[in-house]
Amino acid sequence: MIQRLLTQKNLLLLTVLLLPLQGLKAQESVTFTAEAPRTVVMGQQFNLVYTANAEVKDLRIPEMSDFEILMGPSTSTMSSTSIINGKVSNSVTYRITYVLYPKKTGTFTINGATATIKKETHKSNSLTIKVLAADxxxxxxxxxxxxxxxxxxxxxxxxxxxxxxxxxxxxxxxxxxxxxxxxxxxxxxxxxxxxxxxxxxxxxxxxxxxxxxxxxxxxxxxxxxxxxxxxxxxxxxxxxxxxxxxxxxxxxxxxxxxxxxxxxxxxxxxxxxxxxxxxxxxxxxxxxxxxxxxSLPFGKPADYSGMAGQLSMTSTINATEVTANDAVTIKVTLTGNGNLKMLPTPDLTFPQDFEIYDPKVENRFTTTAKGVSGSKVIEYLVIPRYAGTFEIPAATLSYFDLSSGTYKTLSTKPYTLKVAKGKEGDQVVSGNFSNKEQVRLLGSDIRYLKTGFSLRKPAVLMLGQTWYWLTYALLLFFFCLFLFIYRKQAKANADISRVRNRKANKVAVKRLKLAARYLAEKKGEAFYEELLKALWGYTSDKLTIPLSRLTKETIDSELAAGNVSEALRGEYAAILQACEYARYAPAESGQAMDELYKKTLEVINKMENTIKK
CATH class of the missing domain: 2.60.40 (Immunoglobulin-like)
Known part of the structure; x- marks a missing residue:
């Protein structure tokens, strides 16, 4: 009996402690909103309703000079009870209704009303109502x-x-x-x-x-x-x-x-x-x-991006003082409104001794009735291989500003990069080998000497045998051959541009296989994007030009220098243009996509047989 009284006492105490918390939770969840039609017709009345989930006191509505109050306030209450998993919850909705009549046509704003709910003042949302003329x-x-x-x-x-x-x-x-x-x-x-x-x-x-x-x-x-x-x-x-x-x-x-x-x-x-x-x-x-x-006005800048709208460009660098072989990242952000998806990547010029990676591009675009807006973030990753002081000049990009009707040029910041000597020296030779080896001793480090054996003189010495010298000659020949092949491979691997050149066709075929999969799945945008990657990647690797410096004009001049015919260069440029426009234009038929895929394969094969690098 005593234990039962103690249990009831504890429950009563716990309830008293939780009551303020429940009151606080209820206070935080107070809602007070206003509702009315967005559009009404002149000569027709409509309802303005204020809704709250607790009792409303001292309601003060705003001045509504553009509307006539025909009736109100009219208060109604609706309560509901729900039981979920044995837990009972009650809710009450209070509705205060006014009947309004528009005085004239136009677009009008009804400001928020104020009311006292649970001893605190709350304000409702405002409303915009358009009054149409009677027909x-x-x-x-x-x-x-x-x-x-x-x-x-x-x-x-x-x-x-x-x-x-x-x-x-x-x-x-x-x-x-x-x-x-x-x-x-x-x-x-x-x-x-x-x-x-x-x-x-x-x-x-x-x-x-x-x-x-x-x-x-x-x-x-x-x-x-x-x-x-x-x-x-x-x-x-x-x-x-x-x-x-x-x-x-x-x-x-x-x-x-x-x-x-x-x-x-x-x-x-x-x-x-x-x-x-x-x-x-x-x-x-x-x-x-x-x-x-x-047509756009005469006098397009040489670095015109092809965009018309509003644009801004900022740039940052992660460090200006590094040691050799440390990665350096430059981030360029383009923000604006216009055809941002067709915006090219700014051309940053890095020293020749830097190892340059393909830039990483992230698009953060939003399409609304006002157009495409957002930002394009490009990250350039480079690795300086030698000590010294290097200059990274500013990159420029021009666009047509619609508000002023003129061409404007944006530029990134120029950077001075100080590279200190690395711990392992400035020069690094790339290859398919490692400059450190892990040596692992199998067994114990001390071996016991065997005893109890006798030595005898051989009847014939190997040193004077013909096969002995022949064996030495063969070993020396194979050693020299191995050394020659090894040095040649190391030299070839050290020339990154030649490695990319040799593998250009293989990488392009791999990307085209992925494009073929998107074609079968009828994913048009992904298909054209992968086709563009294959074309740009192939020419970048084959012509040993970084993607950040690759333009249609550069490709045309380099292909001409590589004995590529004008007709083949025209086919290549036509495929590039078709892919770029098709990514953002209405979807084409599957047959057109299939023909473009076959044409791309044919052009890459012709170029592979023509370009000699």
Missing amino acids: QQAAANAAQSTASQAGRGTTQVGDDQIFIRAVPSKTTVFEQEGLTVTYKLYTRVDISGFENPKFPEFKGFMAQEIELPANQQWDLENYNGSNYRTAILKQTVLYPRETGNLTIDKGSFDVILQLRVASPRRGSIFDGFFDTYQEVKKTLYSNPVTVHVK
């Missing part, structure tokens, strides 16, 4: 159309009742200046489904599709004096790669309409009760769009 004429036309349909017993819907618009954000742009095309559905009738969307191909543009939210809501919009329910079907950011007038063709879209079929009964108040609904398929076509693309 009395359109409503009259719709009523007349409905009455006509009911009289004829048909289910035809006029083109002014539902349609699709292609809405460009701009119709006049510069080359490589982005614009957004929005495909929007306008309807005054009910829709039960969609079928066979066929959006146009954006010929002459590089396209970046904007990801739309999965749970899109209908919105209201006034168009040509009529109010429609609207929904965005597709949004795409386009970057023109040609000048002149570019036309975006019309697209098609099948919608399933749910139309009300009037009852044949006449003159009864129950006519609407006997009406039925019929599903009707209607094909909608979007309007074609013509965009005028202006």
Whole structure:
């Protein structure tokens, strides 16, 4: 009995200690929000609702001079109880409703309201409400159309009742200046489904599709004096790669309409009760769009990147004083808005004695209706092999600034790198061997001498035998041969450029195999990216030019010096351009991708047989 009383006492004490914590948790989880339609029509009232999960006291709503309060505040309470795994939880929702009436058309903001909840002041979110003009004429036309349909017993819907618009954000742009095309559905009738969307191909543009939210809501919009329910079907950011007038063709879209079929009964108040609904398929076509693309002004800088937009460039280095054979990393960050995915890698020039690795590129891009924005981070890794003081000059990159209408040049910082002598000397010879060996003694380090044996003089000395000297001669010959091959291999391995040259075709074939796998899996962007890596990597290895210094102009001049014909150089450049554009343009057919893959194999094989290094 005493033990039971002690247990109850402990439970009571624990409950008293936990009550403040529960109150604190409840206090932290207070919610107070405001809700109202985003769009309303002039002449129609709507509800403004404040919702909280605890009792609301001293509610103070903001001044709403653009709206008339018809009714309110009206308070309602809803409570619920749930039991999960034997744990009982209660929740209460308080709703305070005002009925508002718009005084004029336009876009208005209702600031947040304040209220005292659990002895603390809380503020709700603000709201932006768009008031559309009333479409009395359109409503009259719709009523007349409905009455006509009911009289004829048909289910035809006029083109002014539902349609699709292609809405460009701009119709006049510069080359490589982005614009957004929005495909929007306008309807005054009910829709039960969609079928066979066929959006146009954006010929002459590089396209970046904007990801739309999965749970899109209908919105209201006034168009040509009529109010429609609207929904965005597709949004795409386009970057023109040609000048002149570019036309975006019309697209098609099948919608399933749910139309009300009037009852044949006449003159009864129950006519609407006997009406039925019929599903009707209607094909909608979007309007074609013509965009005028202006050429960029004369006077492009030599290092022009091909980008139009806004851009900034910064650079950092991990250390300016190192020892020989220590890694040095320079990070360059490009930040801006525009066709960032086509932005080239800045060309950093390093001393000839540095071991240079391919730069690591990380893209952090976001595509919205305002275009592609974000940053491109490039890390350059080099290893100085000798002691001394070295200069790394600034790298430059130019672009066309849309806000000022001029070309602007950005540059990284120049760096002075002091390299001290390493512990093992300045010079390092590369090879497939190690300059340190681990020696391991098997068995014990002291051996016992064998005793109890006798020596005797041989009958014939080996020193005077012919086979003895012949054996020495053969051993000497094989030693010299081994030494010759060993030194030749070490010398060849020390020349990294020659090693890369010999393995260029092998590495390219390996990358092409990966591209073939992406082709079979119909992963278009990955296929084109791997194809580009194979082409750029092959020419970098074959021409012994680091990727950071590789440009189309450099490739063309080096291939010409390597006795590559102009026709073959043209095929190579065409494949490069096709891959770069196809990565960001609308997806091509599998047959086109297969033909491009075969063409790439053919061009690499021809170049392998032509270039002599």
